[in-house]
Amino acid sequence: MHNIAASLQSVRAEISGAAEAAGRSAKIELIAVSKGQGADAVRAALQAGQTVFGENRVQEAASKFPALRAEFPQLRLHLIGPLQSNKTRKALELFDVLHSVDRMELVQELARHRDLWTGKKFLLQVNTGLEPQKSGLSPHQADHFIAACKKDYQLPISGLMAIPPLGHDPAPHFQMLADIAKRHNLPELSMGMSADFAEAIAYGATMVRIGTAIFGAR
Ligand SMILES: *Cc1c(COP(=O)(O)O)cnc(C)c1O
Numbered sequence: 434m435h436n437i438a439a440s441l442q443s444v445r446a447e448i449s450g451a452a453e454a455a456g457r458s459a460k461i462e463l464i465a466v467s468k469g470q471g472a473d474a475v476r477a478a479l480q481a482g483q484t485v486f487g488e489n490r491v492q493e494a495a496s497k498f499p500a501l502r503a504e505f506p507q508l509r510l511h512l513i514g515p516l517q518s519n520k521t522r523k524a525l526e527l528f529d530v531l532h533s534v535d536r537m538e539l540v541q542e543l544a545r546h547r548d549l550w551t552g553k554k555f556l557l558q559v560n561t562g563l564e565p566q567k568s569g570l571s572p573h574q575a576d577h578f579i580a581a582c583k584k585d586y587q588l589p590i591s592g593l594m595a596i597p598p599l600g601h602d603p604a605p606h607f608q609m610l611a612d613i614a615k616r617h618n619l620p621e622l623s624m625g626m627s628a629d630f631a632e633a634i635a636y637g638a639t640m641v642r643i644g645t646a647i648f649g650a651r
Pocket of ligand 1: 466468489513514535626627632642643644645646
């Protein structure tokens with residue numbers, strides 16, 4: 434069986450090494466992406482000291498996490514996949530951090546559930562590669578969208594998230610995301626997965642989303 438505790442330890446060591454190489458001292462949050470993994474795998478990671486998890490589907494998270502939260506109250510859950518507007522309330526009930534805010538309709542729906550905003554963090558997803566199959570704002574819309582979220586809905590935006598196109602050099606995508614965040618003074622950058630997290634850290638990632646390198650192949 435895949436050794437989750439050992440993989441976590443080596444991923445954490447690689448994160449520290451990349452942070453040191455980049456001369457960065459601020460904490461980098463490791464999100465263990467548990468999509469496609471059973472509750473036993475999540476429990477093994479929790480027992481190895483990992484408390485932050487990422488899921489890309491509301492339904493899957495709803496079936497796995499309420500029981501785990503009861504068992505491990507320190508657990509924090511991040512939604513890293515696209516959110517359908519009709520699942521907004523459920524997502525706010527289940528997740529602590531939403532990485533995939535990407536359209537006005539969703540912001541309006543979030544605003545209807547302001548009562549559930551306490552303690553939440555919101556990130557906007559940017560489709561840096563303009564891929565039609567991927568969600569996210571197009572980069573040229575981002576400035577206007579960020580301003581509208583703040584002005585019209587008072588949505589507290591913590592930062593930005595992106596998934597660079599598969600098979601391309603991720604560096605220009607990380608750089609683009611970092612540039613947009615900097616223009617708007619947004620502190621959080623959610624970027625970097627199993628294959629490219631060290632590079633994402635060099636470009637300023639504050640949150641890395643890692644599945645395969647921790648849990649093995651899905
Ligand atoms: C699955 C997924 C990840 C983790 O990918 P790995 O390559 O398994 O590390 C990160 N981010 C998002 C948005 C994902 O859907």
